[in-house]
Structures are given as structure tokens and as C-alpha cells.
Amino acid sequence: MAQTFEQALADFSPGLPFAVAFSGGADSMALLLACTRRWPGQVRAVHIHHGLQDAANDFEVHCRALCVRLDVPLVVRRVQAGHAPGQSPEDAARQARYAALADAVHTEWPDVQDVALAQHADDQVETLLIALSRGAGLPGLASMPAHWQRQGLHWHRPCLSVPGAALRDWLHSQGQNWVEDPSNADQKFTRNRIRARVLPALAEALPAFRETFARSAAHAAQAQEVLNEVAAQDLALVGVPPRIQALQQLSRARQGLVLRHWLRHHHATTPSTAQLHELLDQLAACSTRGHRLHLKVGQGFMVRDVQHLAWHSA
Structure with a gap:
């Protein structure tokens, strides 16, 4: 079943102190605000400035202002993510973002070992549908993990079972406004087309699609773990x-x-x-x-x- 935002935060147990990846949009704002209330004085924020659109500077200003109001330490990293031949600009930006997040945490806060990201249930469904559209194997169908380790850090996605609308409803209940990323409305991007056209149709035809799709992704992830073990054993032999x-x-x-x-x-x-x-x-x-x-x-x-x-x- 889909979780409420409050239930998801109650189940989240990061090591303290920890950092939140803060874009300034509704999802990361809800996560940052809720975390600062639950763990006052233990939360740090990292904002990645991609410079890919005119609104990027406004996002940085918004993030700085909110972190000052919340008394949350903020680090801003600027990246210019060029993509290699055959690589999508979105994938290049994602890789640059994670590298910048890890560098910021290691450089600014050596005592921080955990980073929270605000992806939610709708993001998970979009990731799975994109993987299916590309004919992906099990690694792609496993979609996004809720927890993993990389670059010397523990990464968490505590909201993966929470619908995106629930995060916005929670912000409304707190009287909190947010900045909307204008690129989210640009349907030249596959993810945005899925969000605008496919998810509403799925909600009408298959009301429980978020839960059932997440269960399929979890099955794929479990199967991939077994295959990874087999591959490691075979590599030791060959x-x-x-x-x-x-x-x-x-x-x-x-x-x-x-x-x-x-x-x-x-x-x-x-x-x-x-x-x-x-x-x-x-x-x-x-x-x-x-x-x-x-x-x-x-x-x-x-x-x-x-x-x-x-x-x-x-």
C-alpha cells in the first residue's frame, strides 16, 4: 500500500547528522522541512545548480532563503554536465549531480555519512516505464533502490512509497509554498510525457498501479541480486x-x-x-x-x- 508522508518519515532512520539533496522543488522541500522538524540541528542541505535553464538562479536564491529561515547549513555546488555520444543529457546531468552531492558532503561535513533524496512513488513508476520502453533487463526493471551505498556514503529514498500528490498536500497543510521547475512541463522529455499523459490514464484504469508496479520492481531487484552473486562466482572462476x-x-x-x-x-x-x-x-x-x-x-x-x-x- 501507498504510505502517507508521515508514515514514510516515521520509518526513516538515517545516521545523524545527515544531508538532504535540496533542489527547491516541492518534493525536496517537503523532505527537508519534515526532517528539520524531526531532527532539529541534525540536517544539512546540498543544492546542485545545473545552469541548464534561466530559472536555476532563482532556485538557488529560494533554497538559500529557506535554509536561512530553517537554520539549516547549505552548500551550493555548480555543475556543467556535458553528455557523451549516445548518452542522454538527463543521464549526464544525473551522474554529475550525484558526483557533486558526494563531493559536497565529503568536503564540507566529514561527519555526515547519509544522504536523503526526495524521489517518490510517481518517480519510481516513471523510471520503470522508461526502462520498459527501452527494453531494459532486470537492472533497469528494478528501478530505484530505497537504500544503497556508493562513494563512501549511504543514500536513502524514504519517500519511494509516497505518491507525489501526498507530498504537495502535506506542504499545503503546512502553509508552505514552493518553486515549480518550468522544465517539468516540457513534454519533449520522456519522463514529463509519462507524468502528464500516462500516469493519469493508469490511475483511472489501474488505481493501485503505484503499489503493484513497485512490487514488480522489488521482485526484479531481488532476482538481480541473485544474478549478481552468480556473476561474481563465475568471474572468480574465469x-x-x-x-x-x-x-x-x-x-x-x-x-x-x-x-x-x-x-x-x-x-x-x-x-x-x-x-x-x-x-x-x-x-x-x-x-x-x-x-x-x-x-x-x-x-x-x-x-x-x-x-x-x-x-x-x-
Whole structure:
């Protein structure tokens, strides 16, 4: 079942002190305001200024004013997120935002180990639908985790089971206004089209879609955890870098699984479905010492290095 905002905050137990990623919009404002009331003096705020739109400066001014009123320490980081070929501007901005958040916390508050983000149930549904539209596998269908560790920090999404409207209703009940991001109305972005067109239709046809979609995402996440364990075990057997003959002893599905795992964890790159299929075909053809292999994989190239596979950045 969907939670109320109050229920979600009651279940949230971050290490103290902690930071809140504060964009200035309704969702992060509700989270920051509620957290400062529950843990007075223990909350810090980080605002990321992307500089992608004219309203960005207004957002910063708004965030500074609210944090002064709440007596919350605020750090502002400015990022310019250029995207690589084949990478969406949204994904580039997201990666730059997380890197800036982590840097701000580590630099300004070494005693802070936890960061809270304000994504909610509607964001989770949008993420799942985008993953489905792209033909994603289990990692994509698992959508956004409620808690994870990265860059030496514990990241939390305490509102993932709370509808976005519930956060705005709570702000209204507190007499609190917020700044609306004008880009949220721009339907050239897939996420905004889903929010404006698809979610209202789902609410009419499938009233419980937030809960059922979240349950499917949780099942996918659990299954992916098992596959990650299998991939780690197989990688220990085939070696780093992977030995071709050892890979060939695995089924094609497990070859793909372990190669994705190796590339992601050791080279921070991910092959497309077409690239992985071609790589597996070439791997099956490596029956002689003279067989050459040179394929575009992720952001680099896969080659044969005698008895091993090797990956080099482009």
C-alpha cells in the first residue's frame, strides 16, 4: 500500500547528522522541512545548480532563503554536465549531480555519512516505464533502490512509497509554498510525457498501479541480486581478465552475465544488447589461436589478448 508522508518519515532512520539533496522543488522541500522538524540541528542541505535553464538562479536564491529561515547549513555546488555520444543529457546531468552531492558532503561535513533524496512513488513508476520502453533487463526493471551505498556514503529514498500528490498536500497543510521547475512541463522529455499523459490514464484504469508496479520492481531487484552473486562466482572462476577457454565452458546466458558484470565493475562500462550478442558470437568462434577479435563494446573496444579477453577505452 501507498504510505502517507508521515508514515514514510516515521520509518526513516538515517545516521545523524545527515544531508538532504535540496533542489527547491516541492518534493525536496517537503523532505527537508519534515526532517528539520524531526531532527532539529541534525540536517544539512546540498543544492546542485545545473545552469541548464534561466530559472536555476532563482532556485538557488529560494533554497538559500529557506535554509536561512530553517537554520539549516547549505552548500551550493555548480555543475556543467556535458553528455557523451549516445548518452542522454538527463543521464549526464544525473551522474554529475550525484558526483557533486558526494563531493559536497565529503568536503564540507566529514561527519555526515547519509544522504536523503526526495524521489517518490510517481518517480519510481516513471523510471520503470522508461526502462520498459527501452527494453531494459532486470537492472533497469528494478528501478530505484530505497537504500544503497556508493562513494563512501549511504543514500536513502524514504519517500519511494509516497505518491507525489501526498507530498504537495502535506506542504499545503503546512502553509508552505514552493518553486515549480518550468522544465517539468516540457513534454519533449520522456519522463514529463509519462507524468502528464500516462500516469493519469493508469490511475483511472489501474488505481493501485503505484503499489503493484513497485512490487514488480522489488521482485526484479531481488532476482538481480541473485544474478549478481552468480556473476561474481563465475568471474572468480574465469579470472580477471576473463580466460576465453573458461568462458566457453559456461552457457551463453552465463557468459553474457559474467561479461556484463566484469565490464561494469572493472571498467565502468555497459555493452548494448547488440554489442553483447555480437561478442558472444565471436567468443563462440574463438576455436583457434589465430582467431582475432576487435569489437566496439560500451565506451571502448574488446580485443583478444592471446588466451584472454581485454577491454580498452576508446
